[in-house]
Amino acid sequence: MNLVQTPTLMNQISNGVPAMAEPTRMRRARGLVNTVVENLSNRIRNGEIKPATKLPTESEIMLQFDVSRTVVREAISHLQANRLVETRHGIGTFALSPQENANFQISNVDFETVADVIALLELRISLETEAAGLAAQRRSPEHLKTMQNLLHDFETAVQNEANTVPSDFAFHLEVAKATGNRHFADLMTYLGTMVIPRTRVNTDNNAPEGRLSYLKRVHGEHETIYNAIHNQDADAARAAMRTHLSNSKDRLRKAQSEL
Amino acid sequence: MNLVQTPTLMNQISNGVPAMAEPTRMRRARGLVNTVVENLSNRIRNGEIKPATKLPTESEIMLQFDVSRTVVREAISHLQANRLVETRHGIGTFALSPQENANFQISNVDFETVADVIALLELRISLETEAAGLAAQRRSPEHLKTMQNLLHDFETAVQNEANTVPSDFAFHLEVAKATGNRHFADLMTYLGTMVIPRTRVNTDNNAPEGRLSYLKRVHGEHETIYNAIHNQDADAARAAMRTHLSNSKDRLRKAQSEL
DNA sequence: ACCCATTTGTCCGTATGTATA
DNA sequence: ATATACATACGGACAAATGGG
Numbered sequence: 001m002n003l004v005q006t007p008t009l010m011n012q013i014s015n016g017v018p019a020m021a022e023p024t025r026m027r028r029a030r031g032l033v034n035t036v037v038e039n040l041s042n043r044i045r046n047g048e049i050k051p052a053t054k055l056p057t058e059s060e061i062m063l064q065f066d067v068s069r070t071v072v073r074e075a076i077s078h079l080q081a082n083r084l085v086e087t088r089h090g091i092g093t094f095a096l097s098p099q100e101n102a103n104f105q106i107s108n109v110d111f112e113t114v115a116d117v118i119a120l121l122e123l124r125i126s127l128e129t130e131a132a133g134l135a136a137q138r139r140s141p142e143h144l145k146t147m148q149n150l151l152h153d154f155e156t157a158v159q160n161e162a163n164t165v166p167s168d169f170a171f172h173l174e175v176a177k178a179t180g181n182r183h184f185a186d187l188m189t190y191l192g193t194m195v196i197p198r199t200r201v202n203t204d205n206n207a208p209e210g211r212l213s214y215l216k217r218v219h220g221e222h223e224t225i226y227n228a229i230h231n232q233d234a235d236a237a238r239a240a241m242r243t244h245l246s247n248s249k250d251r252l253r254k255a256q257s258e259l
Numbered sequence: 260m261n262l263v264q265t266p267t268l269m270n271q272i273s274n275g276v277p278a279m280a281e282p283t284r285m286r287r288a289r290g291l292v293n294t295v296v297e298n299l300s301n302r303i304r305n306g307e308i309k310p311a312t313k314l315p316t317e318s319e320i321m322l323q324f325d326v327s328r329t330v331v332r333e334a335i336s337h338l339q340a341n342r343l344v345e346t347r348h349g350i351g352t353f354a355l356s357p358q359e360n361a362n363f364q365i366s367n368v369d370f371e372t373v374a375d376v377i378a379l380l381e382l383r384i385s386l387e388t389e390a391a392g393l394a395a396q397r398r399s400p401e402h403l404k405t406m407q408n409l410l411h412d413f414e415t416a417v418q419n420e421a422n423t424v425p426s427d428f429a430f431h432l433e434v435a436k437a438t439g440n441r442h443f444a445d446l447m448t449y450l451g452t453m454v455i456p457r458t459r460v461n462t463d464n465n466a467p468e469g470r471l472s473y474l475k476r477v478h479g480e481h482e483t484i485y486n487a488i489h490n491q492d493a494d495a496a497r498a499a500m501r502t503h504l505s506n507s508k509d510r511l512r513k514a515q516s517e518l
Numbered sequence: 519a520c521c522c523a524t525t526t527g528t529c530c531g532t533a534t535g536t537a538t539a
Numbered sequence: 540a541t542a543t544a545c546a547t548a549c550g551g552a553c554a555a556a557t558g559g560g
Contacts (some may be wrong), residue, residue, distance in 0.1 A: 033528065068530050072548090077333070081340035090537035090545055103362040104449040106442065122393065123442045130385030175557060183365065183382045190363040290547065316525060325551050330528090349525055349556035521560090528554070536546070 001136035034066050036075035039065075044084050044095045055085065114256040118249060120195065125245045127187055128172060132225060132241035134233040135178035143178040147226050150174060154222065158215045165196060169224055175241075178229065200239050221247070260443060291326050295334035298324075303343050303354045306473075310356035314344060337378035365453050373515040379454065384504045386446055387431060391484060392493040394437035402437040406485050409433060413481065417474045424455060430481055437488065480506070 040061075043049045056064065061072045076093055079085040083101040087093045110116050135143070153167035169192050176188040221244040228236035299320075302308045335352055338344040342360040346352040368373050394402070405432065428451050434497045435447040451461035480503040487495035 059544080070531085071529065074336075074528080077336045081336065087545075088537095090539090090543085092544075099452060102449055102452045103364045104446050105362045108359070110441075119440045119442060121438050122389070122448075123436075124444070128388055129389065130381070134381065161488030179381075181378045181381050183367075183378055184385070187363050189383075190361060193358060193361045292547075318525085329548065329550085346526070347557085348527065349558085351525065472554085523559090524557085526554100526556080528552100530552080533549080534547085537540105537544090538552080539543085 005168060023150060030106055032065070032071045033074045033078070036061065036065050036067065036071060037078045040075065040079060041082070041084060043099065044079075048179065049095045051095050054092045054094055057092060104190075106191075114252055118256070120191070121245060121249050121252065124191060125242060125249070126192075127184065128175065128245060129238050129242045131176045131179050131184045131188075131245075132229065132237040134177050134181065134184070136229045136232050136234040136237040138180045139178040139229050139232075143174060144226075144230055146175050147178075147229070151219070154219055158212070158219065164215060164218075168218070168222075169196060175225070191216050217247075218244075290325070292333045292337070295320065295324050295326065295330060296337045299334065299338060300341070300343060303338075304357075308354045310354050312354055313350075314352040314354065317350060326381045335494050361461065363449075365450075370453075373511055377511050377515070379450070380504060380508050380511065382404075383450060384508070386443065386450075386503060387434065387504060388497050388501045390435045390443045390447075391488065391496040393440065393443070394434050395488045395491050395493040395496040397439045398437040398488050398491075402433060403489055406430060406433050406437075406488070410478070410481055410485060415476055417471070422472060423477075427477070427481075428455060434484070434488065476506075479501075 018130065040055065041048070049055060055061075058069060058072045058076075061067075061075075062069060065071075076085065079093075082085065084096060085093050086096055106120070110120065150167050150171040154164055154171065156162075157164045157167055173185065173188050173192065176184040179185070221240065223242040224246060225237060228234075228240050299314065308314060314320075314335075317328055317331045317335070317483070320326075320334075321328055324330075335344065336347065336350075339346065343355060344352050345355055365379070369379065409430040411424050413423055413430065415421075416423045417428055432444065432447050432451065435443040438444070480499065484496060484499040484503060487493075487499050
């Protein structure tokens with residue numbers, strides 16, 4: 001059974017040679033796979049391998065780098081993971097355009113300090129202020145109905161001392177939906193999934209006035225926003241939304257300065 | 260040399276058995292890798308393997324599914340590509356929370372019609388109007404200097420009949436950077452990489468006034484924005500940016516109605 | 519400070535199936 | 540129908556990182 005060892009041993013030897021022969025290379029690329037990945041990544045990114053064109057075949061890459069098939073396949077697997085290439089069975093591997101990789105992301109480190117949360121809130125102010133204005137112009141009767149239901153849900157949650165976050169967020173999301181512009185709702189949804197699970201800061205208890213009066217004020221601000229959207233008054237809707245979110249921002253700033 | 264065939268053959272047989280033994284399973288998972296990937300994916304998504312907890316070791320997975328390590332490693336590679344797990348050398352592979360997967364993306368189908376481009380422009384109005392206001396409050400002398408340089412670059416490009424898009428976009432991006440809030444610049448960068456490569460619609464030639472006078476007007480609008488930011492007049496900066504982008508939107512609407 | 523077991527990472531080889539031209 | 544190239548498996552050996560004793 002272990003007769004297989006013989007070729008393996010030989011390979012280990014012929015393997016060690018090229019790895020040691022280039023110690024002058026950038027020390028970052030520690031392994032053969034990494035070397036191949038970085039080389040191909042760079043060639044794709046700097047345009048030497050243009051999008052939608054075929055990469056060299058696996059055997060050609062094997063020869064170019066003097067590595068085994070496994071290394072090449074592992075390298076291509078990494079490139080696929082990074083969305084730099086796409087492999088089509090029996091044809092070859094093709095470079096993808098960098099656009100198809102790009103996205104907008106907020107990482108976990110963006111939630112560490114109060115200043116981080118304020119920065120996110122500024123983005124929300126930017127997004128939602130305009131969304132409220134557009135919603136005032138374009139809302140359908142169905143949008144208004146849903147908003148009203150959500151306002152009612154919020155009131156119920158306040159009275160029952162239940163969690164108000166879901167109906168609060170749902171109201172804001174419905175405003176975004178009422179713009180008729182997918183992107184507003186999409187961005188809001190994304191921000192919601194990022195922000196909601198971390199309600200350490202900016203909780204009800206941060207309000208000096210006490211939970212109940214704070215939530216009642218929030219509800220009142222929501223109603224002001226709703227009325228402006230209902231009356232198709234874009235300027236008033238924008239102003240109401242800006243006031244609403246700016247209040248949260250001020251509260252956070254106060255909490256920050258008290259630390 | 261070809262003595263190696265013996266174990267391989269045996270494996271092929273013992274391999275075929277479990278694959279055929281469960282024809283009742285969902286027919287989608289054709290390969291062994293797919294089987295492992297789906298099983299682990301499900302266990303992560305339905306919470307059986309909780310976020311931040313360790314998956315079984317590679318050897319354990321090999322035994323559980325009766326597959327080789329190659330299959331296991333390939334499967335884990337797929338899970339990494341889907342951002343479901345993260346592997347730490349010498350420790351193990353850990354499940355990630357779904358949040359870490361979420362992102363905001365604009366797909367290619369969002370560029371097909373003029374209405375799509377208008378929708379994107381509305382998002383830009385939302386983002387950049389507020390960014391201009393914040394920039395007016397927070398811009399550093401370096402920001403102002405860079406903006407001035409970019410305005411000059413734009414003028415030069417106009418005179419040389421060169422491509423004005425890079426300096427145009429760079430100016431807008433610099434405004435976003437001057438907010439001091441990473442998210443504004445990040446989102447602008449993302450939108451830029453998505454929009455810039457597709458300058459079919461909204462090209463200079465769409466302007467009825469002719470390329471030169473159109474570009475001169477754009478330059479004038481940029482200067483108005485710059486002056487407001489320079490004078491730290493947030494309201495004026497917001498208004499100037501809104502006017503600037505609303506002009507583009509109007510031009511697109513006109514082009515759309517003429518189709 | 520060191521070793522050691524565990525676990526993943528890197529490397530090699532081979533056989534066979536499958537899709538495309 | 541053949542040749543080419545990729546897909547999917549198997550196997551083994553050694554390197555490197557980590558954590559505990």
